[in-house]
Amino acid sequence: MNIGKISLIGVPMDLGQTRRGVDMGPSAIRYAGIVERFKNLQLEVEDLGDIIISRTANRAPSHSKLKNLPVVAEVNRLLADKVDEIMKNHSFPLVLGGDHSIGIGTLAGVAKHYRNLGVIWFDAHGDLNTEETSPSGNIHGMPLAVSMGLGHPDLVNIQGYAPKVKPEHIVIIGARSLDEGEKKLIKEKGIKVYTMHEIDRLGMAMVMEQCITYLRERVDGVHLSLDLDALDPADAPGVGTPVNGGVSYRESHLAMEMLAESQLVMSAELVEVNPILDERNKTAVLAVALMGSLLGEKLL
Ligand SMILES: NC(=[NH2+])NCCC[C@H](N)C(=O)O
Numbered sequence: 001m002n003i004g005k006i007s008l009i010g011v012p013m014d015l016g017q018t019r020r021g022v023d024m025g026p027s028a029i030r031y032a033g034i035v036e037r038f039k040n041l042q043l044e045v046e047d048l049g050d051i052i053i054s055r056t057a058n059r060a061p062s063h064s065k066l067k068n069l070p071v072v073a074e075v076n077r078l079l080a081d082k083v084d085e086i087m088k089n090h091s092f093p094l095v096l097g098g099d100h101s102i103g104i105g106t107l108a109g110v111a112k113h114y115r116n117l118g119v120i121w122f123d124a125h126g127d128l129n130t131e132e133t134s135p136s137g138n139i140h141g142m143p144l145a146v147s148m149g150l151g152h153p154d155l156v157n158i159q160g161y162a163p164k165v166k167p168e169h170i171v172i173i174g175a176r177s178l179d180e181g182e183k184k185l186i187k188e189k190g191i192k193v194y195t196m197h198e199i200d201r202l203g204m205a206m207v208m209e210q211c212i213t214y215l216r217e218r219v220d221g222v223h224l225s226l227d228l229d230a231l232d233p234a235d236a237p238g239v240g241t242p243v244n245g246g247v248s249y250r251e252s253h254l255a256m257e258m259l260a261e262s263q264l265v266m267s268a269e270l271v272e273v274n275p276i277l278d279e280r281n282k283t284a285v286l287a288v289a290l291m292g293s294l295l296g297e298k299l300l
């Protein structure tokens with residue numbers, strides 16, 4: 001992969017959902033040795049630190065059904081600016097979450113730099129809810145819909161353009177918990193989804209081959225949004241919304257190794273790592289190992 005430099009940016013944000021602890025994700029991922037891992041791969045890496053999020057941020061119910069909308073929108077505006085700047089410097093942005101609502105800001109910053117951005121959404125969930133379809137009001141269940149231009153204007157219009165990504169340029173991998181409204185939207189928009197059913201049936205190698213071929217024909221670069229709850233809770237227990245029957249340890253590494261070979265991925269984010277719910281930082285350690293594979297580590 002022709003990656004000059006990697007720029008890390010932490011977003012200790014937990015306001016896109018209601019379980020505390022995911023704000024400690026960036027620390028846990030750094031503690032698991034992400035900088036050293038990249039240095040061992042002879043990659044140039046800079047850590048830009050964290051976006052500051054007010055500890056006293058207003059968690060009170062707002063008039064909107066969307067929980068903590070003003071703060072979540074503000075954090076995503078700041079994140080989008082940062083990611084845009086990293087992209088302008090021709091560096092590979094790696095965003096460390098934080099809950100998945102930060103996908104909104106990451107994509108707002110990344111997508112400006114492409115004619116047709118492809119997105120791989122590695123997740124147990126679709127994150128395709130809107131205010132109308134959301135069962136929870138949690139914004140971490142909405143970032144992919146927002147990036148397609150569906151949702152609250154304060155989120156959809158970050159960086160002054162929308163949509164950030166077209167439905168036919170999205171591939172969801174690992175899904176096994178989709179809400180009714182999300183299923184409807186997937187069918188309406190023709191979004192490509194490999195649920196756990198297809199992964200079981202075809203095997204991860206075939207799924208990734210198809211995914212890479214599909215995107216290569218359509219886009220000029222790919223963003224990987226890696227929600228650790230895509231993995232089976234046995235391998236990644238430190239997540240706020242675990243769902244049984246997930247992607248295995250080796251399947252997830254294989255997926256990253258094949259993406260490394262494809263040389264398509266130009267930005268990424270690691271989200272939903274919750275150290276409070278984890279076992280001895282296992283989930284953050286796995287997240288770092290997966291980034292190693294994505295950026296070129298080989299078994300031999
Ligand atoms: N990024 C996540 N973990 N999202 C979980 C979303 C769960 C559920 N679909 C909701 O919208 O509330």
Ligand SMILES: [Mn+2]
Pocket residue numbers: 123124125227229230241272
């Ligand atoms: Mn998820």
Ligand SMILES: [Mn+2]
Pocket residue numbers: 100123125127140227
């Ligand atoms: Mn998610």
